[in-house]
Amino acid sequence: MNNMVTGRRKVGLWLIGARGGIATCVALGLSALRRGLIDSTGLVTALPEFQKLGLVPWGDWVLGGHEIRSTHLLDEAQDFARTNRTFDSEFVESLRSELEDVETRIRPGTVSGASPIITGLTGPEVPKNESPGEAVTRIRDDLESFRRKNELDHVVVVNVASTEPPVDAEKFPTRYDEFEAQLQRSPEGWLPPSALYAIAAMQAGCSYVNFTPSLGCNLPALDELARLQKVAYMGCDGKTGETLLKTVLAPMFRARNLRVLSWVGHNIFGNLDGKILDTPSHKQSKVATKDRVLAEILGYKPATVVTIEYLEDLGDWKTAWDHVHFSGFLGVPMVLQVIWQGCDSILAAPLVLDLARLTERAVRSGHVGLMPFLACFFKSPHGTKEHDFGKQFAQLMSWVDGLIAGGG
Incomplete structure (x- = not known):
């Protein structure tokens, strides 16, 4: 009909x-x-x-x-x-x-x-x-x-x-x-x-x-x-995993006026996309989109490291480990660590x-x-x-x- x-x-x-x-x-x-x-x-x-x-x-x-x-x-x-x-x-x-x-x-x-x-x-x-x-x-x-x-x-x-x-x-x-x-x-x-x-x-x-x-x-x-x-x-x-967390957590640091000194994110997974991203030229596109969000949210750019590594045995399961080094009141340095593990697809x-x-x-x-x-x-x-x-x-x-x- x-x-x-x-x-x-x-x-x-x-x-x-x-x-x-x-x-x-x-x-x-x-x-x-x-x-x-x-x-x-x-x-x-x-x-x-x-x-x-x-x-x-x-x-x-x-x-x-x-x-x-x-x-x-x-x-x-x-x-x-x-x-x-x-x-x-x-x-x-x-x-x-x-x-x-x-x-x-x-x-x-x-x-x-x-x-x-x-x-x-x-x-x-x-x-x-x-x-x-x-x-x-x-x-x-x-x-x-x-x-x-x-x-x-x-x-x-x-x-x-x-x-x-x-x-x-x-x-x-x-x-x-x-x-x-x-x-x-x-x-x-x-x-x-x-x-x-x-x-x-x-x-x-x-x-x-x-x-x-x-x-x-x-x-x-x-x-x-x-x-x-x-x-x-x-x-x-x-935006499905690690970057999703960044865009939720970074506003918290900004709202509390805690200065992020460095933010390191390591990603490991093993699906076909991960295999393609193991090629440096392809990886460059992905790293760029994952890395640019912090400066836009915080208003300054902390030291950042983003890695994406392919491990075939992990299949579609992605693990992301984030290490956030930040400075609090009286200049005291502190750390937040987050592990995100999810099935990417x-x-x-x-x-x-x-x-x-x-x-x-x-x-x-x-x-x-x-x-x-x-x-x-x-x-x-x-x-x-x-x-x-x-x-x-x-x-x-x-x-x-x-x-x-x-x-x-």
Whole structure:
């Protein structure tokens, strides 16, 4: 039945990196929520404050995505369960039909402009030597086909692929017409995959969320494109663990006028993203987003060290140890130590679902362009320098309350 007749919204969630750890947990979680197999723990949009917002129910979401590896979503879910001991294989098997259904909507991604370690993961079905223009056209066609075949009112594209090396955004044209002209004539390597996906998404009229530290949508020309296409976008780098703690604890030190002398954060984990981050150029992007929040919150920059180390045996379980050396009254030095241990993809997956829901709601209210009210979900949020988690969440609630009050 036509969505206009039923009055219900049918929305697509398209994941870049569709068989990775985060995407696998998103697929499992979305399927389990529909079946009533799990509760809503971990989902921000399940809080009472969001209940009058008119968010699209889980049963009205259709999942698809792009992937460069030759594997199967069901196999990835079983391997995740076996390796990380998060849930049992029977739970995965109970959702076999849902995972196989999602698998039918996964298309070959692009490695145009990708680094050697990423291209080394590529399956035979992924096009080789694809120009940026060719990649954008193919990805856009996939997204338009997904929306058309599933009769979707809107599609939200979320990048949960592996982190790319840093890119100097200032080297690209700032006007979209100049950017588009250069895109069509440039050879492979001009833009990284995350930006190609963002362009294709916006050209297809889809919103785009960058859950990684990669370049993605962080280009002035793409802000213009988003406004031309009347879509929303936001990034970057989902805030799930150690940085989340920093943005909660640093405001405490500032409010009590305790001077932070040094802050050391060591991170160890062993999933595929960790393996990619073991490459120095890729690690540089991640360290940058984790390290910049303290100076913004404290108003000065203490001595900082951030390390990310890959240990294969840890799987998706990440341990972060933070050592904070600070000075108190009478100049007395003191120490706070915190250990955070969590399953990385399990922490991230509900936030991806939250971001998809809130992005769709923003678009439905007429919002176009950047969504700085979603800053609390990101380590390095675009469009704002506010990193204090409490203030970020207050901004989100202000937006929510405004929508509810205005009936938008």
